[in-house]
Amino acid sequence: MSFKLNHEGILLFEQPFIRVPYENYRKVFRTSQKYVERELGAVQNASNELLKHADATEDNGDMVKSLDAMIARVEGLKKKLSDLHSNAGAPTLKVTKTRLDQLSLVEDMQTQDDPRYPKWADTRLNKWIVDWALRTGRIQTAEKLTQSQDLYSLVDLELFAEIHRIEDALRKQSCTEALAWCNENKNALKKIKSTLEFELRLQEFIELARCMNHTEAIAYLKKHLAPWKETHLEQIQKCSALLAVLPTTTCGPYKRLYSPKRWESIVQSFRQAVYTLNTLSSEPLLHLALYAGLASLKLPICYEDGCKNVDCPVCDHEGLGELAKEVPQSHHVNSTIVCRYSSKIMDEDNPPMAFPNGFVYSRQALEDMAQKNNGRVKCMRSGAEIPFTELKKVYIS
Known part of the structure; x- marks a missing residue:
């Protein structure tokens, strides 16, 4: 039996692999744009100053120095943009092209009987497994599979390496790396209305209160939490009370604020923010593919006593059938x-x-x-x- 390929469904699953390098290149473009605007703005201001004094009886040597400074600034801008393109822009474009080329292969295939499809499907499955390994912290497994199958341009090792680096710092109760990431992505986080930065700032204040460092805690509150008072006043007021409450308190609301479990909650908030910015699903793609496949096969009769189809994964009650309990029945x-x-x-x-x-x-x-x-x-x-x-x-x- 020949099964026709569902190109729309394939594109839906492949979207995250295309979106990540696209977002990376957008970040490079925005950085370049800001740098150009700043440097050319300074050159324009210097040029206007020279025009104002062009007819004055000033020393020509000063004007020549000003022109040399402008030329040096433009040359520095050119070098900076060239380095930015070589180190970040060009590699990102190459990755994007490789992934688009790999995806375009399936557009010419109409059915699964196409001799090219098995190899393409194997590559897709390997990408899903690497994605699953990266999301679940199995970094060495992901790296070995990537190396053995030559998937470097098709998976996001660098993105998840950064995620795990920042998450490790958070689990060691340090917000420094996460706050630096928030600063780099400030505009994007603002667009999605993320409160991650506020959560990090709040946690740093809590740690100062835990150490009974009240003077520094008050200064920190005024500098970093006060700007959020329009939207988070109630939380700020509740945390401010920690200055009068010991870390050993048994009072429920303040005990929860002092709880070390807050760090794991912040880790999850950080990961969700990263996934949202890169249009990644909260579940590994391998899980979503399994859910979709099992939901298309699951029927009430699969769980009846004495009924078992050896070719049906749902009927394997000790294997995938256990996972299938979580998905709806097929329609x-x-x-x-x-x-x-x-x-x-x-x-x-x-x-x-x-x-x-x-x-x-x-x-x-x-x-x-x-x-x-x-x-x-x-x-x-x-x-x-x-x-x-x-x-x-x-x-x-």
């Missing part, structure tokens, strides 16, 4: 009838045959049974045994 516009004896699909080439009691099985399975049982067949559910000739053909409409 088919057109039903598929599967024989309980052979687990094969019943169609025009293998039509269903009905016992007098109404139970239905495939013709091929019943013919095989009749040949081994002197022309007689037995219903596996009711136990009724009759000659093969008494079976009735069922027509699928």
